[in-house]
Amino acid sequence: MTEATRADVCAVAVAECFRGDGEIMVSPMGVTPTLGARLAKATFEPDLVLTDGMNLIVSAVLPLGEAPSDAEVEGWMPFPRVFDTLWWGKRHVMMGASQIDRFGNQNIACIGDFHRPKAQLLGVRGAPGNTINHATSYWVPRHSARVFVERVDVVCGVGYDRAAALPAPSRVGHEIRRVVTDLAVLDFETPDHRMRVRSVHPGVTLDEVREATGFELVADGEVPTTRLPTAAEIEVLRRLDPKGHATKEVQS
């Protein structure tokens, strides 16, 4: 068996975010999220609905960058239908985050004052609607105190403290499930939904994760180690990412 890289561990940790999701649309943004979602579909979540990142629902689990043949397409998901689907709630998105805080508020819009930003980024995109309507996870390829901040400059994706301030019917779809980084897996499974270390990747210490985080993380007792891929999973990952794109995103 080929030895597992840090990138493999991350891809499996991403796949685990979608365990139990069943027949819903998973929208991964970025290389490792896409690889992880495809790994989940190829192994323990075969009913996931995945697109080519644009407008085709692809039945086959294809290597990154490979366009589906007609026989590998099972449906159509143009942008107007994406909004219908996300408001319907049958979706789990994994977005990036330029900044994220302890309650999972996420910023991809700009750095600095919104009215005169130091750095304009993407804009809020679909983050407000995604987070209030269905499950959301985040992928951070470089865990650092610049990303994990005390306060985000713009709340795009809505975190647990903001959601808690809304009346119950408004947060029926709200769930920030996990944050996967190159160092650890984090979740919000604490009484007040503060970010918690769910596991640290093999070879990473809890102190390293804490040092790379700009706020205090919850860590109860002995923090487990993120699981290694199985031999079968490694085989699938090599098939889905033959050129090793994920290892360029996450160094071992």
Add this chain to the structure above:
Amino acid sequence: MMDKVMTLDEVAGELRDGMTVGIGGWGSRRKPMALVRAIVRSGVKDLTVVSYGGPDVGILCKTGQARRVVYGFVSLDSIPLEPHFRAARQAGSVEVMELDEGMFQWGLRAAAQRLPFLPTRAGLGSDVLRHHPELRTVQSPYDDGETLVAMPALRLDVALIHMNRADAHGNGQYLGRDPYFDEWFCMAADRAFMSCERVVPTEALLAGGPLQSLSINRMMVQGVVEAPNGAHFTECPPDYGRDEAFQRAYAASAKDDAAWEAFRAKYLDVDEAAYQKAVAK
């Protein structure tokens, strides 16, 4: 039936200073770029540009013709951050309304239905409402009593879209895989102008693609322009993909004033025929 065929410059001539202009497509995909270039030549100013933004927004920010931009994002897709839009934001030279992408769609749909607003949960709890106090909420009149965002209608003076094929009467056809929101832009606008790769006889439309590809009907459109390669450098499949090399050159024009002036002189201060000649491979 009316013949609605016009020239690019005739469409730009319909715009007035201070108008609100919606631009179809998405990011760097099937944008009516030939019409945007005509707007640059016309010099019309103080525009409010409403767009799922790409280089249309970047160019009109850089030329100073966009006073205000309403958007969910501005991106070149393969180049995630639009450099001219970034520069305008960071210089504080453009006013903005930055919306969730779904709220944006709802605003177009409200305008298309002649409603003052449409309710949605998108935006609740986020900073979109904090940054734009003009956005209000509404309480459900039913027993649930839920408070929702009342997304106001995004009413447009003019909408501009680009399609693969159209007839002279304003029936439009997309042959790619995504209609985007072009039909809602048209219905949200007082008047809509459609450029296309090729004007064909009405009876030839269905030979080119399935019935479902006829997403724009002539009630939605007041002017038609034949503009081959008119979405360049954005993609317009299956007619052509994005011109990535040109897009990189466009992005590089944000480096400094000299780079922009060179780009502008070569590609924008010229008519469409000269532009097409300059970008022909």
